[in-house]
Amino acid sequence: MAKKADKKKKQAKTPKMRWTVRLRRWLARGLVGVVALVVLWVFLYAVVNPPTTPYMIAEARRLDGVDREWVPIKDIAPEMRRAAVAAEDANFCLHWGFDMGAIRAALDDGAVRGASTISQQTVKNVYLWQGRSWPRKALEALLTPLVEAAWTKERILEVYLNVAEFGEGIFGVDAAALHYFGETASGLSAGQASLLAAILPDPKGRSAAQPSDFVQRRARAIRDGAATIRADGRADCFGAGS
Numbered sequence: 001m002a003k004k005a006d007k008k009k010k011q012a013k014t015p016k017m018r019w020t021v022r023l024r025r026w027l028a029r030g031l032v033g034v035v036a037l038v039v040l041w042v043f044l045y046a047v048v049n050p051p052t053t054p055y056m057i058a059e060a061r062r063l064d065g066v067d068r069e070w071v072p073i074k075d076i077a078p079e080m081r082r083a084a085v086a087a088e089d090a091n092f093c094l095h096w097g098f099d100m101g102a103i104r105a106a107l108d109d110g111a112v113r114g115a116s117t118i119s120q121q122t123v124k125n126v127y128l129w130q131g132r133s134w135p136r137k138a139l140e141a142l143l144t145p146l147v148e149a150a151w152t153k154e155r156i157l158e159v160y161l162n163v164a165e166f167g168e169g170i171f172g173v174d175a176a177a178l179h180y181f182g183e184t185a186s187g188l189s190a191g192q193a194s195l196l197a198a199i200l201p202d203p204k205g206r207s208a209a210q211p212s213d214f215v216q217r218r219a220r221a222i223r224d225g226a227a228t229i230r231a232d233g234r235a236d237c238f239g240a241g242s
Contacts (some may be wrong), residue, residue: 089118
């Protein structure tokens with residue numbers, strides 16, 4: 001009798017157990033599907049230009065449109081490429097997505113900005129959302145090595161310069177060059193490129209057309225840094241070396 005009771009008890013639990021197993025399988029398959037879609041998305045943008053970004057969509061809704069025109073990297077002045085890298089990530093050609101030296105220095109100084117590489121910023125701008133939060137930083141940390149593996153350095157910089165914000169409603173270096181200087185991205189001078197790079201950390205609070213004393217000093221430092229990375233080979237990986 002006891003054995004029959006135990007058998008009935010086990011049989012009573014079987015449907016619930018089967019449902020739990022099925023649920024776990026569905027969750028596992030769903031997780032694998034999400035990961036596969038993300039990987040496909042990353043590899044797709046290695047050859048296909050991102051049509052927009054989450055932040056652009058939000059700003060377009062807020063401002064009733066944004067100004068942006070995609071331009072291939074070959075049509076972006078080498079001066080602009082070097083200036084952006086000198087300003088935001090001088091060791092861009094030397095790291096695999098994370099500049100560990102800059103991260104340690106930022107932690108020692110208690111700073112937040114300065115440790116984020118161009119690769120990380122590109123991942124944030126293209127795939128994620130703005131603002132500081134641990135979930136976003138965690139996703140950024142997971143996606144950055146994948147982007148580094150799937151894209152060339154030249155492609156990373158090309159996408160970065162085409163999605164970066166240069167002013168309210170102004171996205172991409174071509175739109176910025178036209179807005180501030182009446183110039184195309186290919187025609188930017190070293191001085192103009194340095195001014196554009198100087199406003200990248202605070203595009204809504206700084207102007208390349210009417211630069212403050214701080215922006216002018218920053219632009220001069222960037223111009224010197226751009227010359228340095230050209231001379232020492234740190235501009236070679238994105239086609240702007242000597």
